[in-house]
Amino acid sequence: MEKEERGKEIQVVIFKLGEEEFGGDIFQIREIIRVPEITPVPQAPDFVEGMINLRGQVLAVIDLAKRFGMKGEREQSKDSRIIVVELDDNLLGMIVDAVPEVLRVPEDKIESTPEAITSWVHRDFIRGIANLEGRLIVILDLNRILTFKEKESLSRTNIEKQDNL
Amino acid sequence: MEFSQYKELFIGESEEIISSLNNNLVNLESNPSDLSLLQEIFRLIHTLKGMAATMGYQRMSTLAHALETLLDVLRRGVIEADKEIMDKLFQGVDKFSQIIEVIKKGEEESSVEIEDLIETLKDINVGDIKTGIKPTEVGGGFEERRVLRLDEEDRKMIKESLEKGEKTYQVTLAIERESLLKQARAFTALSVAQDMGKIIKPHYIANQIKQEKFGRLVVFFLTSKHTPEEIRNKLVLVPEIEKVDVKILDINLLLPLKKEKETEKKETETLKVSQTIRVKVNHLDNLMNLIGELVIDKTRLIEISRSLEDKVLSDTISRLNNLISALQDEMIVLRLVPLAYIFGHFPRMMRDIAAREAKEIDFIIEGEDIGVDRTVLDEINEPLIHLLRNAVSHGVESPAVRKAKGKKERGTIRLKAAREKNYVAIEVSDDGKGINIDNLKKVAVEKGFFTQSEVERMKDEDILNVIFLPGFSTKEKSSFVSGRGVGMDVVKDKVTALGGTVHIETKEERGTKVTIRLPVNMAIIEVLLVRVGKYIYCLPLVSIIEIIKISKNEVKKIDNTEVVNYRGTVLPIIRLEEKFGAVGRLLTSTLEEEKETVSYQDDGLSVVVAESAGKVAGLVVDKLIGQQDIVVKNLPSALRKIKGIGGATILGKGEVVLVLDLNSLIS
Numbered sequence: 069m070e071k072e073e074r075g076k077e078i079q080v081v082i083f084k085l086g087e088e089e090f091g092g093d094i095f096q097i098r099e100i101i102r103v104p105e106i107t108p109v110p111q112a113p114d115f116v117e118g119m120i121n122l123r124g125q126v127l128a129v130i131d132l133a134k135r136f137g138m139k140g141e142r143e144q145s146k147d148s149r150i151i152v153v154e155l156d157d158n159l160l161g162m163i164v165d166a167v168p169e170v171l172r173v174p175e176d177k178i179e180s181t182p183e184a185i186t187s188w189v190h191r192d193f194i195r196g197i198a199n200l201e202g203r204l205i206v207i208l209d210l211n212r213i214l215t216f217k218e219k220e221s222l223s224r225t226n227i228e229k230q231d232n233l
Numbered sequence: 234m235e236f237s238q239y240k241e242l243f244i245g246e247s248e249e250i251i252s253s254l255n256n257n258l259v260n261l262e263s264n265p266s267d268l269s270l271l272q273e274i275f276r277l278i279h280t281l282k283g284m285a286a287t288m289g290y291q292r293m294s295t296l297a298h299a300l301e302t303l304l305d306v307l308r309r310g311v312i313e314a315d316k317e318i319m320d321k322l323f324q325g326v327d328k329f330s331q332i333i334e335v336i337k338k339g340e341e342e343s344s345v346e347i348e349d350l351i352e353t354l355k356d357i358n359v360g361d362i363k364t365g366i367k368p369t370e371v372g373g374g375f376e377e378r379r380v381l382r383l384d385e386e387d388r389k390m391i392k393e394s395l396e397k398g399e400k401t402y403q404v405t406l407a408i409e410r411e412s413l414l415k416q417a418r419a420f421t422a423l424s425v426a427q428d429m430g431k432i433i434k435p436h437y438i439a440n441q442i443k444q445e446k447f448g449r450l451v452v453f454f455l456t457s458k459h460t461p462e463e464i465r466n467k468l469v470l471v472p473e474i475e476k477v478d479v480k481i482l483d484i485n486l487l488l489p490l491k492k493e494k495e496t497e498k499k500e501t502e503t504l505k506v507s508q509t510i511r512v513k514v515n516h517l518d519n520l521m522n523l524i525g526e527l528v529i530d531k532t533r534l535i536e537i538s539r540s541l542e543d544k545v546l547s548d549t550i551s552r553l554n555n556l557i558s559a560l561q562d563e564m565i566v567l568r569l570v571p572l573a574y575i576f577g578h579f580p581r582m583m584r585d586i587a588a589r590e591a592k593e594i595d596f597i598i599e600g601e602d603i604g605v606d607r608t609v610l611d612e613i614n615e616p617l618i619h620l621l622r623n624a625v626s627h628g629v630e631s632p633a634v635r636k637a638k639g640k641k642e643r644g645t646i647r648l649k650a651a652r653e654k655n656y657v658a659i660e661v662s663d664d665g666k667g668i669n670i671d672n673l674k675k676v677a678v679e680k681g682f683f684t685q686s687e688v689e690r691m692k693d694e695d696i697l698n699v700i701f702l703p704g705f706s707t708k709e710k711s712s713f714v715s716g717r718g719v720g721m722d723v724v725k726d727k728v729t730a731l732g733g734t735v736h737i738e739t740k741e742e743r744g745t746k747v748t749i750r751l752p753v754n755m756a757i758i759e760v761l762l763v764r765v766g767k768y769i770y771c772l773p774l775v776s777i778i779e780i781i782k783i784s785k786n787e788v789k790k791i792d793n794t795e796v797v798n799y800r801g802t803v804l805p806i807i808r809l810e811e812k813f814g815a816v817g818r819l820l821t822s823t824l825e826e827e828k829e830t831v832s833y834q835d836d837g838l839s840v841v842v843a844e845s846a847g848k849v850a851g852l853v854v855d856k857l858i859g860q861q862d863i864v865v866k867n868l869p870s871a872l873r874k875i876k877g878i879g880g881a882t883i884l885g886k887g888e889v890v891l892v893l894d895l896n897s898l899i900s
């Protein structure tokens with residue numbers, strides 16, 4: 069979202085993946101829900117957790133950490149949430165480890181991705197880094213979590229299904 | 234209501250009108266003197282004119298007015314719609330479509346050029362004869378039009394001359410555009426004509442010319458004993474006369490006076506169309522989802538009331554249950570749209586394709602009133618267009634070839650829809666050359682789809698299915714219409730995605746028939762719930778032939794494929810568990826409670842025998858849970874292309890369950 073004017077604030081939903089804090093523009097987020105029962109989908113890419121029923125609508129849920137390439141099994145806890153975003157005309161759910169708060173962040177506190185960024189998240193997904201009194205939050209561009217190319221590969225049949233359940 | 238909403242309405246209604254205009258024009262082309270058709274076309278254009286004017290689309294209404302004027306001449310039987318006029322009418326309707334497209338994009342209608350067409354229309358709009366109507370009735374833009382009244386006296390005169398063996402001609406003179414002496418030339422021509430016979434209403438014509446109430450066309454009626462050629466040859470000698478057309482006038486075509494009133498009455502009657510409102514499809518989708526939710530909650534309520542055993546509560550809930558069922562039925566009907574909605578575009582399209590390919594066809598549509606779900610309708614349009622194009626360009630032969638074969642010169646292409654329970658079967662058939670199986674086999678081998686020995690063993694109907702394979706086309710040269718890289722494989726993919734099947738039959742020299750079977754109602758289908766391992770899947774009932782029980786040692790292996798003997802034939806079996814790596818919906822306690830319809834001992838296998846596109850296979854399942862009507866939800870777009878998964882549904886307690894796509898699993 070580039071329409072905010074200079075000097076304005078954006079509201080950022082803070083969520084955690086592991087110990088790292090991320091943020092997403094509240095305007096890109098439709099809602100945040102608890103993790104319901106998820107129906108796995110065979111032959112889908114491994115970061116696709118499956119499908120859920122959101123008030124009568126079936127939507128795909130991905131594991132955001134796996135999407136970013138985080139290795140290893142991670143347990144879902146009672147703090148786990150699904151962030152629902154609207155992509156094109158579809159809703160997509162993203163599982164995160166916790167959603168502790170919503171912050172107001174002045175636009176000028178968000179630096180466009182500096183070279184020295186150490187996050188393991190690919191730069192394509194990052195909108196900027198918010199520096200809030202020493203607390204560094206990676207602001208993601210949630211609409212780009214599935215870029216066109218990835219969407220295509222999602223659709224392609226993936227024969228080698230990893231057992232990640 | 235916002236202006237933009239009016240605009241949407243306007244666009245929708247205009248598109249409908251344009252579509253029926255096209256159909257009526259195609260009909261008119263073969264029945265140029267059909268008065269009811271002309272009336273209908275006039276009415277449609279008139280409606281369009283009114284709508285465009287209300288919306289402020291000046292150019293559109295101007296063009297409509299010009300066409301209306303021409304139609305008025307036609308419907309009064311003065312002139313018949315010949316090829317030139319038909320072309321103009323079609324061009325006019327195409328301009329409307331263009332303008333609508335432009336408006337849709339939010340651009341100005343002025344980007345569509347209409348002046349040339351209007352100019353040529355002026356050349357046609359001539360000699361308007363109105364029986365018993367005041368000559369002053371001429372309006373906007375076409376003042377140069379002359380109006381001639383034929384009264385009883387004129388009729389009498391024409392009748393008398395006919396009895397004398399003379400003929401009545403409609404003479405049209407075109408004076409050169411650059412001529413500075415149009416009046417003088419017109420008078421000279423008139424006097425030349427006068428020498429050969431009698432001009433009907435000579436004073437009126439002369440007056441009109443005197444007052445310069447004509448463009449460069451003069452039309453008059455002449456009774457004469459001369460032949461058309463003689464008249465023509467004389468008139469053409471007049472200087473600066475560019476063109477002379479002499480046509481025998483069929484006096485019967487001139488409408489008798491009293492019919493005028495009847496037509497007026499008819500016009501008012503047709504205005505009383507049934508009351509409809511337009512609703513956006515996504516509102517219907519939302520409504521559908523909400524009803525789906527309601528059904529789920531209803532199921533919960535029923536369970537609760539059972540446990541509470543309260544008479545009042547259970548009565549109320551049973552009533553609620555009936556209401557919701559009624560609501561569901563109504564919803565299904567709401568989403569049904571008659572096939573005519575897309576079929577309506579085809580006659581015009583077929584006319585154009587046939588003209589381009591120099592083929593002569595009769596195009597017959599049957600069953601267009603059958604309703605199908607809106608989603609199906611949108612998706613089926615493209616495959617049908619492809620099949621119809623194929624029928625014209627690859628099916629029907631050219632008139633000369635047909636004649637040489639002893640066939641009727643005009644080919645017949647039939648588009649037929651019929652309801653078969655919850656399915657609609659749409660057939661596209663032609664009486665063309667059919668498909669040469671030997672040739673097909675040859676190409677299949679050449680292109681490496683099969684080996685020579687394979688094709689030799691294949692049955693004709695099996696080899697026909699090669700047409701649906703991607704990258705297969707027997708016609709090397711891509712023609713203007715059927716080329717474009719869209720093949721039969723696309724047709725098949727589309728139909729399959731909709732849960733339907735495609736079947737092709739052909740007889741050499743007799744023609745080809747392609748049948749598409751589609752669920753009428755996309756949303757609700759009957760499925761068999763099965764358990765495989767720990768997971769539940771839905772199998773669409775329509776593809777299931779039967780459920781058999783076999784013992785484990787009946788399974789044999791041929792070329793790494795597991796097969797069983799099924800009624801004397803070899804039935805390949807598919808183990809869903811292996812195929813899907815045991816992923817799906819876990820069996821929850823709810824479903825455990827469901828009544829089991831069939832259950833087998835450990836030593837046996839339950840095999841669901843299913844058929845798709847002529848292929849039969851057995852699916853091994855662990856348990857048959859039951860049969861159920863489900864609301865199919867589209868998969869999230871990102872997951873839509875996974876082979877074997879056709880959709881998802883939400884069961885009674887809100888669980889998401891996968892619906893298998895048996896077509897892609899089997900083939």
